[in-house]
Amino acid sequence: xNRSVNEAAAQASPAVAQAAAVVSASTxxxxxxxxxxxRVFCGLxxxxxxxxTPALQPFDDRVLAFLADLAVQLLHxxxxxxxxxxxxxxxxxxxxxxEALRAPYHSLADRLGxxxxxxxxxxxxxxxxxxxxxxxxxxxxxxxxxxSSRDFPQTKLxxxxxxxxxxxxxxxxxxxxxxxxxxxxxQRITELFSSLCDVRVIWGGDExxxxxxxxxxxxxxxxxxxxxxxxLLIADANAVDALDDAALRAIAKGFYxxxxxxxxxxxxxxxxxxxxxxxxxxxxxxxxFWAAVHAxxxxxxxxxxxxxxxxRIALYRAALTLGGATLAPMPDHLxxxxxxSALSPEVxxxxxxxxxxxxxxxxxxxxxxxxxxxxxxxxxxxxxxxAPVKAYLLASGVRGVDRLSTVGHTxxxxxxxxGYDLIHTLSRVLAGP
Numbered sequence: 386x387n388r389s390v391n392e393a394a395a396q397a398s399p400a401v402a403q404a405a406a407v408v409s410a411s412t413x414x415x416x417x418x419x420x421x422x423x424r425v426f427c428g429l430x431x432x433x434x435x436x437x438t439p440a441l442q443p444f445d446d447r448v449l450a451f452l453a454d455l456a457v458q459l460l461h462x463x464x465x466x467x468x469x470x471x472x473x474x475x476x477x478x479x480x481x482x483x484e485a486l487r488a489p490y491h492s493l494a495d496r497l498g499x500x501x502x503x504x505x506x507x508x509x510x511x512x513x514x515x516x517x518x519x520x521x522x523x524x525x526x527x528x529x530x531x532x533s534s535r536d537f538p539q540t541k542l543x544x545x546x547x548x549x550x551x552x553x554x555x556x557x558x559x560x561x562x563x564x565x566x567x568x569x570x571x572q573r574i575t576e577l578f579s580s581l582c583d584v585r586v587i588w589g590g591d592e593x594x595x596x597x598x599x600x601x602x603x604x605x606x607x608x609x610x611x612x613x614x615x616x617l618l619i620a621d622a623n624a625v626d627a628l629d630d631a632a633l634r635a636i637a638k639g640f641y642x643x644x645x646x647x648x649x650x651x652x653x654x655x656x657x658x659x660x661x662x663x664x665x666x667x668x669x670x671x672x673x674f675w676a677a678v679h680a681x682x683x684x685x686x687x688x689x690x691x692x693x694x695x696x697r698i699a700l701y702r703a704a705l706t707l708g709g710a711t712l713a714p715m716p717d718h719l720x721x722x723x724x725x726s727a728l729s730p731e732v733x734x735x736x737x738x739x740x741x742x743x744x745x746x747x748x749x750x751x752x753x754x755x756x757x758x759x760x761x762x763x764x765x766x767x768x769x770x771x772a773p774v775k776a777y778l779l780a781s782g783v784r785g786v787d788r789l790s791t792v793g794h795t796x797x798x799x800x801x802x803x804g805y806d807l808i809h810t811l812s813r814v815l816a817g818p
Contacts (some may be wrong), residue, residue: 639793
């Protein structure tokens with residue numbers, strides 16, 4: 386971080402040198418003092434110099450080419466293989482998938498990115514920073530992304546790959562791709578980046594959002610917030626009971642990926658399993674489903690004693706706060722099932738990791754409706770046609786539920802997230818004839 390932006394850019398390409406000269410001239414006052422405590426993972430040596438980068442049109446060809454090359458570089462890196470979330474991200478960035486993402490947007494010719502987007506990524510989902518970054522990039526913006534302060538190997542793998550591309554064939558995008566890290570206590574850095582940006586994207590819990598919002602924005606800037614949410618799975622007992630063993634094993638793997646893979650930390654992970662059904666079919670479906678989940682998780686998810694204790698405490702907490710909670714029989718503590726006799730509003734606030742799930746059964750979706758408040762995010766369907774479920778939610782006027790998903794795909798990122806169309810939200814229309 387000791388070199389100037391112009392020096393670094395000149396070594397990359399004449400195009401970047403010219404862009405950096407413009408940036409440096411317009412932001413000299415802002416960059417006169419170093420930012421103590423700031424680590425730069427990729428991008429400009431001083432990310433403040435991204436301030437005056439020109440806005441791009443959404444789905445700029447240079448951006449698509451950069452992301453496609455990033456996908457190739459990651460997929461050919463043997464160090465990536467142990468991290469399925471990085472592999473999934475690489476597939477997301479493939480050119481064919483990017484073209485599929487662009488296809489629904491038929492009228493982008495009059496749109497430009499809003500300018501500079503400052504992202505606060507959550508601390509508990511390693512790859513969120515990358516998805517947030519590329520959503521802003523696809524919308525035509527430069528970004529400064531505060532990645533998690535946790536030492537996730539995924540962050541280094543992805544940032545190293547991006548930096549290698551930005552130092553070579555894609556140097557023209559160097560000012561647009563800035564990933565940094567600094568201690569959350571360094572509020573002055575948050576305040577500085579907030580004062581420079583046109584949009585601030587905040588991922589995290591309510592307290593994180595409150596704290597970040599203490600840093601003022603420019604008068605024209607605005608926040609896009611992704612607050613703490615809860616999600617659930619709806620399973621049709623008859624459909625699950627009809628699955629053959631191979632199909633059920635595939636479902637168990639998908640459920641494991643949705644839940645155990647990140648210790649149920651993601652907002653998208655189902656915390657409640659809501660069964661549609663009754664009688665013998667329900668009991669058989671539940672027994673087969675949880676046996677398959679247990680069989681898949683057992684060799685992959687070691688249970689620490691402290692986690693088993695935490696889940697026992699969660700059961701006691703559920704008994705005190707949710708009412709009518711009982712422990713369903715399981716062979717060990719790998720999967721803890723807390724059966725509920727009724728659904729109270731406190732269900733949406735229940736949280737426990739390590740494979741701890743609430744469970745409820747009914748013959749219709751009607752008992753669920755009071756829980757589908759603004760805090761509800763992803764509704765995962767098992768053995769159900771999404772079209773009538775979506776129609777039912779729309780007709781019911783629910784305030785929450787922004788996504789319908791299938792088992793194994795709750796973590797799949799899309800450009801419509803929590804009700805925001807990110808391309809339209811992070812770009813602006815140049816009106817006129």
